[in-house]
Amino acid sequence: MAKTFKIQIKGQVQGVGFRPFIFSLAKQYQLKGTVSNNENGVIIFCNTSKVGVDNFLKALLLNKPEIAIITSYVIDESRYTEFNDFIIVASKTKTQINLPLTPDFAVCESCKTEILDPKNRRFNYPFTTCVQCGPRYAITTKFPFERVHTSLIKFDMCEVCNDEYTNPSDRRFHSQTNSCRACGIQLKLVINFGETITENQADCIDKVVQFISDGKIVAIKNTNGYILCCDAINPEAIKTLRARKIRPNKPFAVMYPFIRMVKADFELTPYEEDALKSRVAPIVILQNTKNTRISTQEIAPNLNQTGVMLPSSSLLHLLMQKIGTPIVATSGNIHGSPIIFEKEETQNQLTDVADYFLHHNLDIQFPQDDSVVKFVDSQELIFRRSRGLAPNYIDAKINGEEPVLAMGAHLKSTFTLVPNSQTYVSQYFGNLDNYDVLKRYKNTIENYVDVFQTKPKTILIDKHLQYQSSILGKELVSKWNANLQEIQHHKAHFASVLGEHDKFNSGEKILGVIWDGTGLGDDNQIWGGEFFEYQRNEIQRVAHFEYYNWLAHDKMAKEPRLSLFSLLDNEDRDYIKYKFSKTEWGIYLKMIKTNRLKTSSVGRLFDAVASVLDIVDINTFEAEAAMLLENCAAGYIKNNPIDFLHNDNYTEIPSTKIIEAILKAYKNGFSKEHLAYSFIYTLAKTIIKMAKAHHIKIVACSGGVFQNSLIINILTQMSKKEKINFKFNRKLSANDENISFGQSMYYQHIKN
Template sequence: MDSVTDPVLQRQRILIQGIVQGVGFRPFIYGQALHYGLVGFVFNDSQGVTIEVEGSLLALASFQRALREELPPLARIDSIATESVQPCHETTFVIAHSQASNQRYALISPDTATCDDCLRELFDPADRRYGYPFINCTNCGPRFTIVQDVPYDRDKTTMRTFPMCPTCLVEYEDSLNRRFHAQPNACPLCGPQVSFYDGGTTISTTTTNDLIMRIVQQLAAGAILAIKGLGGYHLACDALNTEAVQQLRQRKHREAKPFALMVPDLNTARQLCVVSAAEATLLQSHRRPIVLLRQLPNCPVASGVSPAYNTLGIMLPYTPLHHLLLRAFTTALAPGSLAVLVMTSGNLSDEPIAYQDDDARTRLAPIVDGMLTSNRDIYMRCDDSVMHISAGNVQFLRRSRGYAPEPIPLSFDLPLPLLACGGHLKNTFCLGKGRRAFVSHHIGDLENLETLTSFKEGIKHFQNLFDIDPQAIVYDLHPEYLATKYALDSAIPQKIGIQHHHAHIASVLAEHGLQEPVIGVAADGTGYGTDGAVWGCEIMTANLLGFERLAYLTYIPLIGGEQAIRQPWRMAAAYLAHVYGSAFLEVAIPFTQQLDRAKWHILAQMMSSHLNSPPTSSLGRLFDAVAALLGLPQGLAQSNVLYEGQAAVELEMQATYATDAMQEETELYPFLMDRIEGQMTTVLNVAPLIRAIVNDIQQGRTVPKIAYRFHCTIAELLAQACHEIRKQTGLSSVALSGGVFQNRLLLEQLITRLEAFSFQVYTNRRVPPNDGGLSLGQLAIAAAQLRAI
């Protein structure tokens, strides 16, 4: 205990809000109080943590400093409110029982990877939890996926059905133990157990080790298994087994989209991929996302894991069960073989991840040869997060496990509680009150009843957890989005429609706390424009209150509407027809020579009569068109792409194959910037670019060369457009958002060009640039509009 010489006793009541429940915060407070000779109490309540401490002014100041500087690893303080109260002259400091209150401000920690202390116990034969797949403490383990209500106590989680044995209870009640009030605390005697479901029979052996060895032997022999994780089931197989990977693709109906992989350690990841220091840090963080890494030449992973990609999505084990599986799998393989498991979401394509045991048995039975399950229920499904390093910074592609439901702090007060419903693809919703925006875990594409049900369940759960009763609901302007229909059908009386691309830019503004107008570049595949067109390459001046569109890509017919998104060759033909007229059929390139003239004749009539051919300014569709001109995706010349964005992704992959010598060249394709007469608006005309690409194809230039040159040109086009808008407006800050900016090559090229023009560039860092970030932008715009009323 520090010596205290100040004889004047003072007492302080401290209310702390943030992630302070279930993360070892109260034991930390208890220890600090003892250290500084303070008396009083601490308890959890529905608002956060309440503390009363009594002692000398010097001791109280030291205690407050420790609150700011010495937090437990998973804790995060958002606010501290301190007031003086009358001393009570207690003789001890105690941890009191949790209390409920009418208003809730307590935050729930995301699910967190197994900590080093628990790992040491997991593999220590002398420890009573040796080999126990549910080992955890206040510094790690499940949180969000098992919580049913707040305050965060055991009886409000799915662990309530497992009464603690006397030994676990002693740990749980010991204020200085790292398992003090660790709500999932358990051991082999009193906690959850794993079992194996094999063709209608549930198998439980005498030891977990026997079960694990049985499973890894099946995996090593080529089996496909379902494995229950924190937020749902994974589908697993040996990633080096070509036949097993192909079988998984066929059974899951996932023809081409990459599978995620799990490896036992960083060393194994480095034998598959190039891993930078920043990527290594991200892989090993307690959040454990899937990280996209560049494959090494001659990477031994089966080609079917990530077809047409030069990257792999890698994650490290984040549950005790994963660690046990990967270590055992290593021993089951031939000496020298790498332990690499496919760990992809447990679902059929386009369905939400299976998380309830009975549902998983039904839905996954046609896919798997067996299921490794457990009797600890998952309350809220939650997919793995996906990230990469882009332009030197971390970028989300999917924000979910490990991050949700951690709120995003806002630089402004919300005028009333809000619900923003997000978009159609990669949906998230966002609930907000005060200065917090609770962006949901990844819901998925709202294209079927199952995903819509997951969306509704998630909203209800978040409303309950964070005590948010929305007084206004926010939605995208597209009338056919299921999220929009949900909003319009809602009983919430105040409804606010937000333009798609304004929401993208606003998501960047909200993240960075920007209030002043910026030049916003929103680039994606589809967004409903205010003129009824399909927007997708919009350069605007914008703040949270409004926007003005000052430049956009030339409108091209989206022939057949959604079909043109599924069949990129339609966009290629539309661009050629725009540039060459009907004579494009005589242009001597493989694309036109292989084009089905009968199909095109029908589409040309649709286009000329404006039948189901809305105009689009989408940059995503331009990427599709160029990909199709170059014969990408390979083998799908006049067929449907196998997943959203496939053509554009393959174009980016081809561009990255350009040699260093190619990349040093600065030659760009030509383009025009046409000012609309009598207006401040500029049309970005890429007709010269299309002509030049056709010429390059005729000259026999390689696909990587053309793809790389195209990326550089688009970066220059967007940068030049921003430069021209600065001349009009004087603005020197640029915000970039939209799914196209998941393209690392384009983003890095564009940021380089913008910075060369002395722009300050802002991008999404807390939410994805794709439609997974829309809900945050919608919330921020609605708040600004409501404040302005």
Template sequence: MAVFQIKIKGMVQGVGFRPFVHKLASEMKIDGRVSNGSDGVLIVCEGSELTIQKFYQTILNKPPQNAIITFADIIESKQSVEKGFKIINSIPGNFSSVLLTPDVAICPSCAKEIKDLQNPRYRYPFTTCLNCGPRYSIAEAVPYDRANTTMRTLEMCSSCISEYNSIENTRHHSQTNSCPDCSIPMHLFDFEGNVLSTDCVEILNFINQKLEAGKILAIKGTGGYLLMCDANNENTISLLREHKNRPSKPFAVLFPTFQRLEKDVFVNKLEKEALLSKEAPIVLCKVKKEINSSISFQKIAPGLVKLGVMLPNSPLLQLIAEDFGGPIIATSANVSGSPIIFRDEDVIPNLSGIADFFVSYDREILVPQDDSVVQFTKNKQKIILRRSRGFAPNYFPVPFQPQNKAVLALGADLKGTFTLSKKDLLFVSQYLGNLENLESGMAFDTTLAHISGIVDFKPEVVLADLHPNYYSTQKAVALSENLNIPLQKIQHHKAHFFSVLAENDLLDCQEPILGVIWDGTGFGEDQQIWGGEFFLYKNGRMDRAFHLKYFNQISGDKMSKNPKLSALSLLQGLDKFKELLKGDFSEKEWSYYNKLPKNGNLLKTSSMGRFLDGIAYLLDIKSPNSYEGEAALKLEALVSLGKEKFTNEYYPFEIIENEIDFHPILFGLILDKISGEPKEIIAEKVFKTLSIMIAEVCELVGVEKIAFSGGVFQNAVLCDMVFDDLSTNKDLYFHKNLSPNDENISFGQFASYVNNKQADKLGKGFNNKIKQTISCV
């Protein structure tokens, strides 16, 4: 008999890989051992070559359901093997090539157990097994063993130890195993921090009673605390908005079952699959506007037509939701603009003015994670709106060759993420909030330090945005100086384009590719604010080809908060229509804002985000943006989502040299409004115009491939129109595993770095020289 060594890399720790190997080896009567190592799972086994090859192929072809294998190797070994097969202690090492397992939503088996009166884990809120439970949020180090998690101080009872050691049990070597006899301690506090109960049964009953009584509770979830209340109690929802300083941003709603959820929203096949997946994200679904709806929709998602819905992702949330029986608001516990609160000691000091009661437990969360959010377009395009719990921090498959230097990309500020790469490792962090906020910056630093510690990462190159005042850029500069390592800055929108190119394996494409990169803001190479950009990419070179005609950036960042400033700026070239806005400004404001362009010192912007804000205001969506993209979302909501067929009408525009003049669009829009054209028709024509604009630019430059990125492409209506207009004769590329918004910037910065290392070898590439004037009417 020969001895073989098998090495498996990838997401193979925290997914039940060792128990799976142990059971398979025992069934095949193979002697040997399996352990977690510093770079994956290591198996040493003895048997005939035919048997071991069958064993090896079975491991590769039928691994545990949550595993991802990125590398596998088998060689003969001179090691000795004892009789039988066993799991041995993990082998220590200085560097890990292990993908970090995301937190996994409660599996059907555990969900069934906590509802079974005869089961020892009946109504136990921390039930987990090999296939589900917290992973990334509690891992302090690798290898993934209980001693390296925040459960290390919680000892298993004899029953759990028996399960842990039993090869036939679904909790065989489950590192998060616990039960009512060795329960994770649970705590209930009032808003002053007084302990009201530590009894699990009492606490669950108390939660249900207080939800029914219209109270707001802060309850510890997998990635942080959630604020929860009755989704049909309008007074409580209004109170939550007031206390949270969240006047109109939509809340997510938790339903106890999929069947219950279907009563309030339409759910297609893709949406259902996402809701029931192991990631269990929030999914945006169209609301059924029925008289007997059990939710106060206009209080939950004012001015919108879609609702963010979710199913329980943990046993605690399942018990709470099923006890209550109806929909529950479940929103990140924070004050608007701050990151989700995840540390126990921060809860009462920060939320005592918002929540009435607090529920905690003694399983520490190490990094903050909001719930992930996704939606699907009519044409089955998946759009990730927030990539966090369940998806982060892995990125797989990696579209790059292993790098010989450790690279850290720090992204942008509005939707903070970072990307780090070392050899064959690539991690893209979860969404970490707006880094202009002090608490978000601290959460960003905490998460970076956490992942860096786990994978023994020290950057040798640091990448950043061009914007000099971004927190992420300033952090990159400081790291560069302190560690004496190179710093490279990448323009914001080019990073967007590089990101979607890399996601679709197009970095080496020899054909020219048009990049349509539309968002709210990004510091341009000409020191202006970009955001309505068309780039051309060929042979590794990226050039700005066209952009939305510049308009004035009035009052800096105030413009993103107040759409009427965008409307005023857009109309400054149409003076007779500008007077339509005069009544919306005080006399002092009107005088001030109209004098600003005359001083000649205003920044200019090509932002498609601000353009759509202005359009929304002209269509009487006039409230200030209380959250990012509010006006544009409400503009999208004017168009009937899910329409089988969109209008063929659109507004004229002109392409003059490298600028797209939008004034004809405004002229047509205002004439339509004056003539009494319904606002939903005007809004639809606006989005159709943008789709036609893309088509015209595409024909002008003569490309067959178009890639899309930037926050504007979170708009499902626009994406569907583009798909309808262009997919029959063009190759369209959207993001797959990342959001189109600024969360993908750090990944794009890294893609740019990889690309630039090869650019000189590929030549100077393509440089746009088109100088034409085209009228589109």
């Protein structure tokens, strides 16, 4: 006898074509009932037998849409209801939502084929999407994911689009972002002072192709925000873009039209190729080869690598097919500001940067930069977690039910909201000293709190109370009458890796190696070269790099020569006098005598090594010295690295000894490449020695230093021989982007 069963499915199941998929599967199994989105995911009711519902669920799990992620499912028998057919019913939610948010998906193969097919009705339509692809998070105003809750609501579907939307056998059945040339989004091409060049849709793209080929700079509104584009083979165009953006050296990303062209320019591993072609469509950092035809020196000065991506939207796909050559594609902003997404703002801020603007009239709700990743063999390192990756599903064990907001750090800000049983880690925002970044960070927090209709009861901030995130956190504490807790920066980093690998309950001792630029320590000194031990919900600091003078506040991070100045003793210091003016020398000598602020920063140690090897003395962008040093070390091809540390001191690692040894070897004619490599090798050896001294087999590494692919590579090689199991951040970046998640994990799992 037929019964009625209810199946609740949780996970990333909205905005991924799940309901249409269930609909056709139900038809195939001749089931009658309903499917709808609800606050927890997707809910199905159907009339069948116990065996029938089990078979149906089995088929569902086996054939689910590629971009869906199912985290749990429950079958219950429910009160018998007679259904006459199987239908999709509209969502009705009044309760708080409790499901992962869906990130944006890059354009799928079927849509790419359609827009290049002259016989297809979407030929050349730049906003073609389907249930499998298109913007999601970027255009969401509310949840659950329905057209009325997106920016598409202002476009009424034409009759043909509506037929697709309502036809169960069409691949755009229930596609919430459905539109076409007749009813959809419109392009508009304008010159930089605002005068319209054309609104003819075909002409818009053709003219942009023409402008870029002519060496001009065009600001293009993609579905996640504006990007600035120019010809990647034209050094003059790139130099102009650098000058206008006031960005002398920081690398630009390059967009290629086809994967085969990327393959001709770079030697791709299968992992890199998969990432480039994935629905995330991130920027993948690739090693240059002698065949790389783009203007590499202008794109990423003095670096032997390039950030490469494929088009993420139909608009960019169309454009790139017509251009047929790689273009520079960098976030549309001016130095330090967030990516721009509104037309007025573009014209205010980018008038002096871009020659032309390609606008469109789809509103962006959550603008995001492109994500950036790099591979060390199969290990993916996330450098920036943004479009396509955020705010996707983070699998984290949560203790307790109270809503928590973690404010994160300062330079690479993110926040983490835990309003229910899910953990939502926001995208990367940037440096909160920038007014516009701070505004966007604030607004996004407000949007999230609105979306989840939940006011946090506890707010977590960094111990550094001058961070803008800490200041705002305290304001929110008064506003919402919430509790406040400060969490030490490096302990939060450690907790982020423990959380990502679900290691809080493992019982084993875990060594935390947390190395970065700066973070305020428990002793009010500036930490950055820390070793911790984790066991049974407690974290202890067991060792650190020796303290040295922290000079001239923020200037220290910008001028690698200052870290070197601080790390050398009086005698050796004279050797680097040539790096300073006479006045500067006098000031710094005076400063070092009275200075009381100390640091254990490994990030600054990298700077000092870059300076001692005459690679760079003053950074033009954050982490430039570390990147150049890694680049130099990668040029070492022999296999005879030096370990600069012989004495085994397991409470304070002697940074001054490392620097002295490098200076001596450099004077004795060792090559920069050899010494740069040996420095990184010495750091890796230090971790192994520390693990052995503490009899620990699991080592969790986090902090900005672990974005260095060479150290990851050396550690991975050593791990096999030494039988040490290394854990790195996986879905989150190793840098301060993971602090907010780490704070929430620390709060929930650490007792001391």
